[in-house]
Amino acid sequence: MNRSDAPMPPALVSPLQRLRAASNRLTTRSASPTLLAGLAGLVALFLVVPLVYIFLRAVGADGEAWQRLLQARLWKLLGNTLLLMLAVTGGALVTGASMAWLTERSDLPGRKYFRWMFALPLAIPAYIGGIVHLALLRPRGGMLPRLLENLLGQPVYTPSPLGFWGAAFILILFTFPYVYLLSGAAFRSQHASLEEAARMLGYRPLRTFFSVTLPAMRPGLLAGALLVALDILAEYGTVALLRYETFSSAIFVQLSGRYDRSAAAVLSGVLVGLAVIILWAELRSQGQARFTQMESSWRPAPTIRLGKWRIPALLVAAGVTFTSLLVPVGVLATWSIQAVLDPDTLRSVLHSGSMGFSNFAWNSLWTSFLAALLAITLSVPVALFSVRHPSRISRFIARVCQVGYAIPGVVIALSLVLLVNRTLPFLYATPFIVVIAYVLRHMPQAVRASEAALNQVSPTLEEAARVSGRTPVQALLQVTFPLILPGLLAGGALVFLTSLKELPATLLLRPAGFDTLAVRVWMWANDGFYVQAAPAALFLVLISAVPLSFLLRREQIFK
Amino acid sequence: MIALDVQHLSKRFYSGQYPAVNDVSFAMQQGEILVLVGPSGCGKTTTLRLIAGLERPDSGEIYLDGQVAASREIFLPPEQRGIGMVFQDHALFPHLNVYDNIAFGLRGRPSVEIRQTVHELLNMVGLEPLAKRYPHALSGGERQRVALARALAPHPVLVLMDEPFSSLDTDLRLEMREQVRSLLKAMNASVVFVTHDQEEALYMGDRLAVFQQGRLEQLGTPEQVFQNSATRFVAEFMGNSAFLSGEVIPGGIQTEVGLVSQPVNLPTGSRVELAVRVDDLDFYPDPTGNAVIVERIFRGVQNVYRLRLDSGLTLQAFKEHITMLPVGQRIQAKLNPGHPLNVFLASH
Amino acid sequence: MSLPRLASLLFILVLLLTACTPASPATPEAPTAALPEPTAAPTEVAATETVDPSISGKLVIYSGRSEPLIQPVIDAFKTEYPEVEVLLKAGSNSEIANALIEEQANTQADLFITTELFTVQSLSQQGIFQPYRPAAADQLPAEFVDPNNNWIGLTLRARVIMYNTDLVAPEDLPTSIFDLTDPKWKGKIAAAGSTNGSMQAQIAAMRQLLGEEETEAWLQGLLDNDVTFFGGHTDVRKAVGTGEFALGLVNHYYYHLQLDEGSKVGVIYPDQGDGQLGLITNATAVAVVKGAQNVSAAQAFVDFLVSEQGQKIFAEQNYEYPLLPGVPLHEGVQPLESFRLADVNIAEAALDSDATFDLMEKLELP
Numbered sequence A: 001m002n003r004s005d006a007p008m009p010p011a012l013v014s015p016l017q018r019l020r021a022a023s024n025r026l027t028t029r030s031a032s033p034t035l036l037a038g039l040a041g042l043v044a045l046f047l048v049v050p051l052v053y054i055f056l057r058a059v060g061a062d063g064e065a066w067q068r069l070l071q072a073r074l075w076k077l078l079g080n081t082l083l084l085m086l087a088v089t090g091g092a093l094v095t096g097a098s099m100a101w102l103t104e105r106s107d108l109p110g111r112k113y114f115r116w117m118f119a120l121p122l123a124i125p126a127y128i129g130g131i132v133h134l135a136l137l138r139p140r141g142g143m144l145p146r147l148l149e150n151l152l153g154q155p156v157y158t159p160s161p162l163g164f165w166g167a168a169f170i171l172i173l174f175t176f177p178y179v180y181l182l183s184g185a186a187f188r189s190q191h192a193s194l195e196e197a198a199r200m201l202g203y204r205p206l207r208t209f210f211s212v213t214l215p216a217m218r219p220g221l222l223a224g225a226l227l228v229a230l231d232i233l234a235e236y237g238t239v240a241l242l243r244y245e246t247f248s249s250a251i252f253v254q255l256s257g258r259y260d261r262s263a264a265a266v267l268s269g270v271l272v273g274l275a276v277i278i279l280w281a282e283l284r285s286q287g288q289a290r291f292t293q294m295e296s297s298w299r300p301a302p303t304i305r306l307g308k309w310r311i312p313a314l315l316v317a318a319g320v321t322f323t324s325l326l327v328p329v330g331v332l333a334t335w336s337i338q339a340v341l342d343p344d345t346l347r348s349v350l351h352s353g354s355m356g357f358s359n360f361a362w363n364s365l366w367t368s369f370l371a372a373l374l375a376i377t378l379s380v381p382v383a384l385f386s387v388r389h390p391s392r393i394s395r396f397i398a399r400v401c402q403v404g405y406a407i408p409g410v411v412i413a414l415s416l417v418l419l420v421n422r423t424l425p426f427l428y429a430t431p432f433i434v435v436i437a438y439v440l441r442h443m444p445q446a447v448r449a450s451e452a453a454l455n456q457v458s459p460t461l462e463e464a465a466r467v468s469g470r471t472p473v474q475a476l477l478q479v480t481f482p483l484i485l486p487g488l489l490a491g492g493a494l495v496f497l498t499s500l501k502e503l504p505a506t507l508l509l510r511p512a513g514f515d516t517l518a519v520r521v522w523m524w525a526n527d528g529f530y531v532q533a534a535p536a537a538l539f540l541v542l543i544s545a546v547p548l549s550f551l552l553r554r555e556q557i558f559k
Numbered sequence B: 001m002i003a004l005d006v007q008h009l010s011k012r013f014y015s016g017q018y019p020a021v022n023d024v025s026f027a028m029q030q031g032e033i034l035v036l037v038g039p040s041g042c043g044k045t046t047t048l049r050l051i052a053g054l055e056r057p058d059s060g061e062i063y064l065d066g067q068v069a070a071s072r073e074i075f076l077p078p079e080q081r082g083i084g085m086v087f088q089d090h091a092l093f094p095h096l097n098v099y100d101n102i103a104f105g106l107r108g109r110p111s112v113e114i115r116q117t118v119h120e121l122l123n124m125v126g127l128e129p130l131a132k133r134y135p136h137a138l139s140g141g142e143r144q145r146v147a148l149a150r151a152l153a154p155h156p157v158l159v160l161m162d163e164p165f166s167s168l169d170t171d172l173r174l175e176m177r178e179q180v181r182s183l184l185k186a187m188n189a190s191v192v193f194v195t196h197d198q199e200e201a202l203y204m205g206d207r208l209a210v211f212q213q214g215r216l217e218q219l220g221t222p223e224q225v226f227q228n229s230a231t232r233f234v235a236e237f238m239g240n241s242a243f244l245s246g247e248v249i250p251g252g253i254q255t256e257v258g259l260v261s262q263p264v265n266l267p268t269g270s271r272v273e274l275a276v277r278v279d280d281l282d283f284y285p286d287p288t289g290n291a292v293i294v295e296r297i298f299r300g301v302q303n304v305y306r307l308r309l310d311s312g313l314t315l316q317a318f319k320e321h322i323t324m325l326p327v328g329q330r331i332q333a334k335l336n337p338g339h340p341l342n343v344f345l346a347s348h
Numbered sequence C: 001m002s003l004p005r006l007a008s009l010l011f012i013l014v015l016l017l018t019a020c021t022p023a024s025p026a027t028p029e030a031p032t033a034a035l036p037e038p039t040a041a042p043t044e045v046a047a048t049e050t051v052d053p054s055i056s057g058k059l060v061i062y063s064g065r066s067e068p069l070i071q072p073v074i075d076a077f078k079t080e081y082p083e084v085e086v087l088l089k090a091g092s093n094s095e096i097a098n099a100l101i102e103e104q105a106n107t108q109a110d111l112f113i114t115t116e117l118f119t120v121q122s123l124s125q126q127g128i129f130q131p132y133r134p135a136a137a138d139q140l141p142a143e144f145v146d147p148n149n150n151w152i153g154l155t156l157r158a159r160v161i162m163y164n165t166d167l168v169a170p171e172d173l174p175t176s177i178f179d180l181t182d183p184k185w186k187g188k189i190a191a192a193g194s195t196n197g198s199m200q201a202q203i204a205a206m207r208q209l210l211g212e213e214e215t216e217a218w219l220q221g222l223l224d225n226d227v228t229f230f231g232g233h234t235d236v237r238k239a240v241g242t243g244e245f246a247l248g249l250v251n252h253y254y255y256h257l258q259l260d261e262g263s264k265v266g267v268i269y270p271d272q273g274d275g276q277l278g279l280i281t282n283a284t285a286v287a288v289v290k291g292a293q294n295v296s297a298a299q300a301f302v303d304f305l306v307s308e309q310g311q312k313i314f315a316e317q318n319y320e321y322p323l324l325p326g327v328p329l330h331e332g333v334q335p336l337e338s339f340r341l342a343d344v345n346i347a348e349a350a351l352d353s354d355a356t357f358d359l360m361e362k363l364e365l366p
Helices: A015-028 A033-060 A063-105 A111-123 A126-137 A143-152 A163-188 A192-200 A205-216 A218-234 A237-241 A247-255 A262-292 A307-341 A343-351 A357-388 A392-400 A409-423 A431-455 A459-467 A472-501 A504-509 A517-526 A530-554 B044-052 B098-106 B111-125 B140-152 B170-186 B198-204 B222-227 B232-237 C003-020 C067-080 C093-102 C117-125 C135-139 C177-181 C197-210 C212-224 C233-242 C252-260 C295-306 C308-318 C346-351 C353-362
Strands: B002-011 B021-029 B033-037 B059-064 B067-070 B083-086 B158-162 B191-195 B207-212 B215-220 B242-249 B252-255 B258-260 B271-276 B281-285 B291-298 B302-309 B314-320 B330-335 B342-345 C057-063 C084-090 C111-114 C151-164 C189-192 C228-230 C247-251 C265-268 C281-289
Touching (some): A033 A409, A063 A111, A063 A262, A111 A307, A126 A143, A126 A163, A126 A237, A126 A530, A192 A205, A192 B083, A205 A218, A237 A247, A307 A343, A343 A357, A357 A530, A472 A517, A504 A517, B002 B044, B021 B044, B083 B140, B111 B140, B198 B222, B207 B222, B215 B232, B232 B271, B242 B314, B252 B271, B281 B302, C067 C084, C084 C093, C117 C151, C117 C197, C117 C353, C151 C233, C177 C212, C197 C212, C197 C353, C233 C247, C233 C265, C252 C265
Parallel strands (some): B083 B158
Antiparallel strands (some): B002 B059, B059 B067, B242 B252, B252 B258, B291 B330, B302 B314, C151 C247, C151 C265
């Protein structure tokens, strides 16, 4: 008799086998993948439409616009932008990785504090850092040259924060924390045996670092570098302030120039094309990150003694913290105190604009909060689809939803202006268009956070709930959601943080009388009213620090 | 030729209640496989790392091939010792493929030589077709083989292996053991091998060094260590002995399962303990017997029986797989004649 | 206390502080600008004797003038008409102009205030505005009132060269804007760049007066002379004030504003000699946008701007030349009658705005 024909006597079928059989039936009918696919697809569509529109406008722009741009600016802009990207990415890599090595692998004194101080500059928008350093170092006019001139009686040459080097310096200062956090995590998770193996094979410690330690961290470093590159591509405030022309600032200039937007659309098209290439590279590199995972018997890599290099290392670390954190916050605090103490200045700070200070502070908070809420909510079906039903389509949709990384704020604003005015006019010139811009731009962070959170929850938990009698939706709400909530909150905090800082899209999209802190600071600083700008800037930095510290606490090292 | 000579090696860590390595001395011949074995925390891994140069000894000397590697005055760092090491977690470089991993220690040699050596080793470990693969695309066994090839490529004077099979499945472990041993023997390699698995130790080693709490309890061939255990611990650890108490009398040793007529160099009346292993005891059903079956453990090829003696002591004995006796049956237990047992003075 | 706790505490503290801060008097409760209302909601209000009680609701002003320069007159208007909530969107002239064109089908603004006339003329030709002629229009010089009443001029400004008295000796002073291309001033000049309305207007005026080639040569000369181009004139005046630059090309009132701050600066009204160009001037203007939601308030604002009260504010707060005759200048401001003005045809110049942008782009003016 064929064994498979005979039914198993019930007594001999173990409970485990029964569960497995039930589970098999369940997964084929589980949380309707078509529904998820539909939702995720809609979200992706929503995110992609502005992009497509820009491309169409760029491609549809008459040849004259292209010609004009091509002969005049395109190549120069491309060169400028790429140069800046390379310099800043390289600088951020070196700074971030070396500082991470100091705090994670060496016996640097005070490294517990340095860990926080190296991560905190993320709360400071780069353009605010630029404002501070500009006020301090502007040739002849800055505070430092004037101080030196008074002390020494003659003009002293100080490095100028303007132009390429200045812009690169400032941007490195405020983007290296991305690399720092990622490489810090990579350093911490390294296996001692990797370096020991290299040493056993005859490699001295320094060579081991370059031949084994660093290359093993390559995926993490690459991811950090690409994120920095995308950030620089989209950067507007700092480069405009420091007068170094890149694609983003050129688009802005185009928008305040002649009365047709097609030139801006063309530049935007090129910029987005460039960014999409980088994004694609970054998404690919994510897949390789797993190759550094090793199994059990993990031993932490040993702490390296710095010995006579202690003092120099301490000086370098202190220098980095000084310029990226202490100086900006210190100067802002000083100016704020100055502003508050002088009644005239205080009045203009509190009452300028059509509304008052509390008004634009509130604007910043509620738009960022709403953006965070929307982004996280929309990201959940996308994440559910891609994590629970992995397939080419779901992966594709998840990737498409991260296109926001590749579209600078300027371009999002431009596309929304062109689109919304024609299709949803009632939405135009309301603050909600600003919220939509934030969601479009910061969706990738929400999607990644949601995916990461879901990845940590095993699908068998949901299946266990289903076996106990819950419907798919109930299982999702009662079991999965509470578990992924911290991860979702982290994603929301990140979106909140980056929306607070957002400048170019807000500048272009805001309705009359609607200002955010970022916009206010920018407008004051643009006219040279640094002292007036300081309280708003300081406030912005302080409230950014709250979600940031929430995010950092989730990283093990900060506990 | 003495490949390795360790003399009065000691090392203490801040957190330890006792020294991790406590006055350990041994020497090893060229081409020998020496196994350091003992329970976790016994100091075998620390000893290995001291030999490798990954830790500094507090006192003692280490000589490699007659040269000083560590002493009071000298400390040679690991990259200068010419030792090959295979780690428990294989430690393959994730960013290099198999070929480059193996070639890693051959830097500076002419490329022709490198190619030859790498291919030679790839062949030896049977991984020639996987040369271009990356570690994350290999199975556990394949990774460990690459790690071995990498360690052997520079033809080191000594090969250290730190529990290399502990992360593998049982079947794979057995297979790897055999392959690796024959490979090492074929290369006439001098190997120091660390394991906590006494069965593995018995299989792999030409000689065994049994460690407990930082001390070297016994150094000898597998047979010596097993049959003539120097200390109670060694007897217990090797072969999972249970201890049977007895008293020395003129004819031998009197125990509750009978007289053991084994010459023993102790005065009459001494209380002793005998190490009894599963194959040292036998029994047959007897309603007037001295023990009762309390459990039968079916191990496929054997049935292992737990027997409770009337004194309360539980011993184990095995029977063939077809001999199945019920729990609760009274039996007579007796020691197998002709099995020399390890005898130790009873501790009070 | 751990750092995050400290930060959270600080955060809450500051939130409380902002919550307690009295908001601007115009909006005690309104959080943000909501959807534009379909009609201005009439409210009961105790009217002052000259104020029409039906003028209320939201008034949206798009301004090419920077906020600090337009705010005083807005504040004064709000005191007169406390029922009107003024929402201001300030930016560069052309940026705002672009927005107005984009929003034609979906008008958001009620008023447009510019820093120069070419933009407003150009937009008027595109039909962006609706006509309104305030009573005071009859008193203004004819060339500053649009024949179709689409826009009306407010104040005059002159393009001047301000200098730092510590850095420039009286005998070295330039007398013409063409002196700015003299290599002796290399690297020492500041000006506003291509996004600034007044600069765009100057270039447009010069094109109209001198032709394309000479204007291009002058601009190229500036570029060759390492002139630093800022985004706005406030930056220029401050830089000249601190001595970062010796010369600055600005609108005249910026000199006065800087002098007010105590800086050691002087001013030259250039090109007065025979055969020279003459002083280049321009005017600010205001226009009511077609499709405005709050036409009554918009018109009331225009009335206010050209009234004696409004014009006085421009003269006194901003050192500008009011177009309404009889309004006294601020002390220290030299009257325009003492200068020879360049003869620019506004209408003609405005027709060719694209060419100005082309020129700036060709030379890659920052």
